[in-house]
Amino acid sequence: MSDRILTEEEKAAQQRRGAAGAAQRGGPPHMRMGQPGERSRNFGPSARRLLGLMREDRIGLWAALAFALVSVVLNALGPRILGHATDLVFEGWAGSKFPAGMTQEAVVAGLRAQGENDFAEVVGAMSHFVAGQGIDFGALRSVLLLALALYAAASLLSWAQARIIVQIVNGAVYRLRRDVEAKLNRLPLAYFDSQPRGELLSRVTNDVDNIGQSLQQTLSQLITSFLTVIAMLAMMFWVSPLLAILGLVTIPVSIGITAVIGKRSQAHFVQQWKSTGELNSIVEETFTGHGLVKVFGRADAAQAAFEAKNDDLRGASFGAQFISGLIMPMMMFVGNLNYVFIAVVGGLRVASGSMSIGDVQAFIQYSRQFTQPLTQVASMANLMQSGVASAERVFEVLDAPENVPERSGVLGFGTRGEVDFEHVSFAYDPQRPLIEDLSLSVHSGQTVAIVGPTGAGKTTLVNLIMRFYELNSGRITLDGTDITELTRHELRSRIGMVLQDTWLFEGTIGENIAYGKPGASDAEVRAAAEATYVDRFVHSLPDGYDTMLDSxxxxxxxxxxxxVTIARAFISDPSLLILDEATSSVDTRTEVLVQHAMAALRSDRTSFVIAHRLSTIRDADLILVMEDGRIVEQGSHAELLAARGAFARLYAAQFAGALEESA
Structure with missing residues (x-):
């Protein structure tokens, strides 16, 4: 959770940046709902990059490949052995039809003499024909046991290969989540300003989950299918080169069908996940502002927006699944045609004595096992396309420009809290400068109040101190050290911040206070609570400091x-303190306690206070009045009132407005 300050002037800048970004993407989200999704820019490179996530587990991949190879080879030998068993049965049956003692040549000659030339060709092609013997069940049992052993070993190796792949994929997705989380911490705040929160959440949750599911369901099958195609093709050429060549006709047809349908479905998968992110963004925004939606009677409008985007998602999902779902039946149709063709040609070759019945049976099995992986790969095209579409969305986050690289840091960095702005210039939009050539010196222990109209640059000033944004020119020093010479962690570890919008996490009150100082003892938590008046209301709670706060x-x-947020800043013991009108949302009685707590917090440390209630900064050592990014006045409360300038006008307008309202 970022501790940045965001008020009116930055919100206006956000809108400008968001409008520019939206223009590049085709308009703001609510204007882009009906537009078609982008096509996948580079399926091949994105798929290779996705597979590259598993590079660290290359040993496991080689092991899985070896297991898959042996398993496929054993499976490929099975039909050949079963074909031999069929030959034993058929030859035994044929042998039982003739008297014992006759030679195979005599049987063939007798059949030809009777005009049964086809049967004579079949008997003549038998390699183990013995007249009058019948089926050799001993040999048949041995062959079947061998086939059973081969299939059992193949299944065991296939299971081991699948288990290894699952472990590798889970490891890759784990590292991807870790990299995305680390990337989010390195991205500048300008990136988050231009991204809808729900869309970003969808990328780092839904899309990453979809990548994992796609890899788990396709990777193992792809390896097995590729090896199976090669093995079956080799066995087909071994059994019958002529039939193998005829069977290869299905390959270009299958590739053509997959390519045509896959090309049409890819755009729908991209739109599906894009619509999912936009739908999540609508849901997140609606439920975050649920109270305001109800107050202003916008529930129907919110429901309409949700239904419109939900309809877009339904349409994209239907198109993606329906179009990609056509692959499987089309491939099955092509495979069945091939099956019929091979069965007819194989039968003719058996009748001519060119092949045995067992060879034809084995070849038909090989042809089925040859087309099956092609069909499976084609049917997985929707999963692969969906996974790559999600991967591209995640890679966009990983490839986003990061913060300016940090330097190694400064040893012996001071803790006095002296801040100097030296000719600082900054703009959110290069075409609209906000702060130009600003110079300012703040001494250690001073309380500096920053006032001015909306958009004057008050919040921007303190955000620059925190390095939430980088300067266009000039520099800011803390205790004489350029803040760009420090790591962001070193810089921010010396700065405490209390925001106007409080943020507490789900946990105990004690844990929320200790958040400002990891490893803080119970005594330190209690001391911070007592100094900031938290202890006064904690004792009235049933569980005291162990009282659980919800989200x-x-x-x-x-x-x-x-x-509690003030106590959290107090326990961190910062050398520099930033306060953003911490009393604006509390009642008058509580405001007194908050003011006392902030006074204790500001004691003996440099403080920047963004003030909207001018009455709360009477005791500030220095008041800066900002207009259009410039400091137009500075001085104490009394000096600025006496000068009758910009501060006096703000002060008079504020209290005149209060008097008019009370009249």
Missing amino acids: EASNISAGEKQL
Whole structure:
């Protein structure tokens, strides 16, 4: 959770940046709902990059490949052995039809003499014909046991290969989630300003999950299918080169069908996951502002927006699944035609004595096992396309420009809290400068209040101190050290921040206070609570510091939440403190406690206070009045009132407005 400050002037800048980004993407989300999704830019390179996630497990991949290879070879030998068993049965049956003692040549000659030339060709092609013997069940049993052993070993190796692949895929997805999380921490805040929160959440959750599911369901099958096609093709040429050549006709037909249908379905898969992200964005925004939606009677409009995007998602999902689902029946149709063709030609070759019945049976099995993996790969095209579409969305996050690289840091960095702005210039939009040539010196222990109209640059000023954004020119120093010479962690570890919008996580009150200082003892937590008046209301709670706060901290009041955030900043003992109008959302009685708590927090440390209630900054050492990114006045409260300038006008307008409302 980022501790940045965001107020009116930055929101306006956000809108400008968001509009620019939306223009590049085709308009803001609500204007783009009906537009078709982008095509996958580079399926091949994206798929290779996705497979590259498993590079660290290359040993496991080689092991899985070896297991798959042996398993496929054993499976490929099975039909050949079963074909030999068929020959034993048929030859035994044929032998039982003739008197014992007759030679195979005599039987063939007798059949030809009777005009049964086809049967004579079949008997003449038999390799183990013995007249009058019948079926050799001993030999048949040995052959069947061998086939059973081969199939059992193949199944065991296939199971081991699948298990290894599952472990590899889970490891790759784990590393991908880790890399995405680390990437999010390195991205500048400008990136988050231009991305809808729900869309970003969808990329790092739904899309990553889809990548894992796609890899698990396709990778093992792809390896096995590829090896099976090669093995079956080799066995087909071994059994009958002529029939093998005829069977190869299905390959270009299968590839053509898959390519045509896959090309049409890819755009729908991209749109499906894009619509999923936009739908998540609508849901997240609606439920985050649920109270406002109800207050302003916008529930119907929110429901309509949801239904429109849900319809888009349904249409994209239907198109993707329906079009890609055509692959399987089309491939089965081609495979069945091939099966019939081979059966007819094989039967004619048996009748001519060119092949045995067992060879034809084995070849038909090989042809089925040859077309089956092609059909399976084609049917998995929808999963592969969906996974690659999600991978591209995740890779866009991983490839986004990061923060300016950090330097190694400064040893012996001071903790006095002196801040200097030296000719600082900054703009969110290069065409609209916000801060130009600003110079300012703040001494250690001073309390500096920053006031001014909306959009003047108050929040931007403190955000630049925190390095939430990088300067266009000039520099800012902390205790004489350029903040760009420090790592962001070193810089921010010396700065405490209390925001106008409180943020507490689900946990105990004690844990929320200790968040400001990892490893803080119970005594330190209690001391911080007592100094910031948290201890006064904690004792009234049933479980004291062990009271659990829900995700919204709705079981304590707004003022109590603010006091906890002040205690959290207090326990971190910062050398520099930034306060964003921490009393604006509390009642007058609680405001007094918050003011006292902030006074304790500001003691003996440099403080920047963004103020909207001018009455709360009377005791500030220095008040800066900003307009259009420039400091137009500075001085104490009394000096600025006496000068009758910009501050006096703001002060008079604020209190005049209050008097008019009370009249």
